[in-house]
Amino acid sequence: MKLLxxxxxxxxxxxTPFGKREKIVxxxxxxxxxSASYFLNKSGIVSVVxxxxxxxxxxxxxxxxxxxxxxxxxxxxxxxxxxGRYHNDMNTRDTLDTQLNVLENFDPIIPESQKSADxxxxxxxxxxxQNQVMDRLGDKPKxxxxxxxxxxxxxxxxxxxxxxxxxxxxxxxxxxxxxxxxEYSLRKAAKVIMKMGPKFLIIKKGEHGALLFGEDxxxxxxxxxxxxxxxxxxxxxxFAGGFIGYLASTDDTSFKNMKRAVIVGSAMASFCVEKFxxxxxxxxxxxxxxxxxxxFKKLTDFDLNLALV
Amino acid sequence: MKLLxxxxxxxxxxxTPFGKREKIVxxxxxxxxxSASYFLNKSGIVSVVxxxxxxxxxxxxxxxxxxxxxxxxxxxxxxxxxxGRYHNDMNTRDTLDTQLNVLENFDPIIPESQKSADxxxxxxxxxxxQNQVMDRLGDKPKxxxxxxxxxxxxxxxxxxxxxxxxxxxxxxxxxxxxxxxxEYSLRKAAKVIMKMGPKFLIIKKGEHGALLFGEDxxxxxxxxxxxxxxxxxxxxxxFAGGFIGYLASTDDTSFKNMKRAVIVGSAMASFCVEKFxxxxxxxxxxxxxxxxxxxFKKLTDFDLNLALV
Numbered sequence: 001m002k003l004l005x006x007x008x009x010x011x012x013x014x015x016t017p018f019g020k021r022e023k024i025v026x027x028x029x030x031x032x033x034x035s036a037s038y039f040l041n042k043s044g045i046v047s048v049v050x051x052x053x054x055x056x057x058x059x060x061x062x063x064x065x066x067x068x069x070x071x072x073x074x075x076x077x078x079x080x081x082x083x084g085r086y087h088n089d090m091n092t093r094d095t096l097d098t099q100l101n102v103l104e105n106f107d108p109i110i111p112e113s114q115k116s117a118d119x120x121x122x123x124x125x126x127x128x129x130q131n132q133v134m135d136r137l138g139d140k141p142k143x144x145x146x147x148x149x150x151x152x153x154x155x156x157x158x159x160x161x162x163x164x165x166x167x168x169x170x171x172x173x174x175x176x177x178x179x180x181x182x183e184y185s186l187r188k189a190a191k192v193i194m195k196m197g198p199k200f201l202i203i204k205k206g207e208h209g210a211l212l213f214g215e216d217x218x219x220x221x222x223x224x225x226x227x228x229x230x231x232x233x234x235x236x237x238x239f240a241g242g243f244i245g246y247l248a249s250t251d252d253t254s255f256k257n258m259k260r261a262v263i264v265g266s267a268m269a270s271f272c273v274e275k276f277x278x279x280x281x282x283x284x285x286x287x288x289x290x291x292x293x294x295x296f297k298k299l300t301d302f303d304l305n306l307a308l309v
Numbered sequence: 310m311k312l313l314x315x316x317x318x319x320x321x322x323x324x325t326p327f328g329k330r331e332k333i334v335x336x337x338x339x340x341x342x343x344s345a346s347y348f349l350n351k352s353g354i355v356s357v358v359x360x361x362x363x364x365x366x367x368x369x370x371x372x373x374x375x376x377x378x379x380x381x382x383x384x385x386x387x388x389x390x391x392x393g394r395y396h397n398d399m400n401t402r403d404t405l406d407t408q409l410n411v412l413e414n415f416d417p418i419i420p421e422s423q424k425s426a427d428x429x430x431x432x433x434x435x436x437x438x439q440n441q442v443m444d445r446l447g448d449k450p451k452x453x454x455x456x457x458x459x460x461x462x463x464x465x466x467x468x469x470x471x472x473x474x475x476x477x478x479x480x481x482x483x484x485x486x487x488x489x490x491x492e493y494s495l496r497k498a499a500k501v502i503m504k505m506g507p508k509f510l511i512i513k514k515g516e517h518g519a520l521l522f523g524e525d526x527x528x529x530x531x532x533x534x535x536x537x538x539x540x541x542x543x544x545x546x547x548f549a550g551g552f553i554g555y556l557a558s559t560d561d562t563s564f565k566n567m568k569r570a571v572i573v574g575s576a577m578a579s580f581c582v583e584k585f586x587x588x589x590x591x592x593x594x595x596x597x598x599x600x601x602x603x604x605f606k607k608l609t610d611f612d613l614n615l616a617l618v
Binding site for chain 2: 186
């Protein structure tokens with residue numbers, strides 16, 4: 001099946017308790033596309049960079065069989081830049097700088113060859129642009145998935161609600177679920193959010209795993225307890241890319257298959273945080289991915305038949 | 310197998326966002342014994358109360374087939390009293406009042422019939438008393454489990470380390486694991502703590518589930534996502550009681566069986582928080598417990614065999 005992903009391709013400057021990076025490639029679409037590429041060939045992206053974007057990274061994305069026809073390269077302009085510093089607990093961060101650059105006038109043009117994508121991933125981006133992409137798609141895709149963040153809940157709530165109502169699945173973190181719903185209990189928050197439109201909801205809880213909500217079902221995927229989280233940047237996007245990449249590759253949107261996709265996404269995210277930026281997910285072997293998925297199985301597997309007194 | 314549990318039997322005054330209770334029965338030993346009683350008959354307790362302790366509760370404990378020979382009732386003295394208020398997130402609480410009363414001069418006398426217990430649960434209590442109980446046991450029990458809290462890490466660390474070195478399994482929460490080990494990463498914290506003696510460690514993460522660490526193995530049990538946590542008091546003790554009750558009833562201390570015991574403990578704890586105090590776990594049906602355990606299975610179950618591109 002064909003997958004199309006929309007989001008940012010960016011430069012990031014990062015500071016974690018383990019070190020600093022001045023200018024590395026990041027952006028939601030970069031992580032999504034890299035992560036999905038292990039499950040699908042020739043998935044397309046729609047994004048924009050300036051002419052300062054390194055040819056080396058273009059080469060890396062192409063070598064992972066990602067279709068870059070929809071990646072606009074703007075002559076004389078600069079790539080979107082984000083800079084952040086993580087706190088010691090790695091769950092919270094401060095944004096130090098944001099330079100929109102090419103994103104300011106981004107017109108998300110979908111190549112003709114991509115308009116019929118069956119699976120569409122709307123990575124974190126201004127909600128107005130996510131809506132525009134939905135408008136421009138051909139027939140309604142088989143499955144659409146949306147990622148967003150607290151910023152848009154604060155500054156673009158109406159646009160965000162509009163796009164939430166149009167997708168099949170929304171993925172956000174626990175803090176964002178509470179902000180969006182006004183409910184503290186995640187189970188109650190899920191009810192409120194699913195009334196906004198999406199039939200499925202994933203609430204990401206970082207080191208505490210992820211919850212998948214369907215109409216009458218819940219699935220709880222753990223996170224792998226890691227010795228160190230080196231850099232959490234892109235973990236959510238990598239999760240989303242692994243999730244939708246697996247879903248599209250199997251072309252099965254049943255709840256049962258989504259549970260598998262959550263495990264795949266969690267496994268991919270567990271790699272992402274092991275090194276700075278996207279370094280760790282640029283060049284994984286299939287053996288590594290298989291073995292990580294098996295770690296998840298082992299981590300949660302139990303058999304129990306109670307014989308009570 | 311025979312189980313002996315040591316801990317407090319108390320009066321609690323509680324305040325949660327859902328309401329208040331002025332004086333209800335609580336205490337680590339109460340929750341442990343009630344929870345274990347669904348898996349074992351005639352398990353014993355060692356604890357102390359004053360003559361203000363309600364006969365009705367004695368009757369309830371007896372009706373759950375708990376052996377009360379080791380429960381001292383001190384004439385003219387008052388039962389231990391604790392009062393606390395939970396914050397809105399239900400994960401943190403303030404202690405408003407603590408009156409030691411009968412606990413001040415508590416001499417934990419183990420009835421002769423209980424000294425040969427195969428399984429021993431040291432519930433949360435002053436570490437010096439936990440050590441005293443270990444001294445007074447006959448042969449080394451087959452399996453000993455210890456619960457404690459941050460307070461003892463702050464005011465009685467040497468005694469606490471001594472008892473930690475003597476038990477097979479320690480159970481604490483994530484915050485306490487970080488405090489005790491000086492490590493933020495729970496995986497690193499587990500390594501440090503297990504060097505202190507215990508072969509097994511359970512780190513409880515409240516609404517985020519629990520981690521069981523063995524020598525080279527980890528198991529992650531989720532918590533059931535609940536619509537409301539009504540009152541978290543006793544959830545950790547109820548977990549411990551369900552865990553050791555199941556372990557003793559099956560008399561199998563393999564890692565595989567401990568994983569099952571973690572699920573049983575988590576299921577029992579998920580009942581505990583649904584009502585104030587111990588109300589919900591005083592009178593569960595076996596059908597309720599079976600069905601709750603099945604909810605845990607459904608919540609985490611997945612099958613996945615990757616066929617990668």
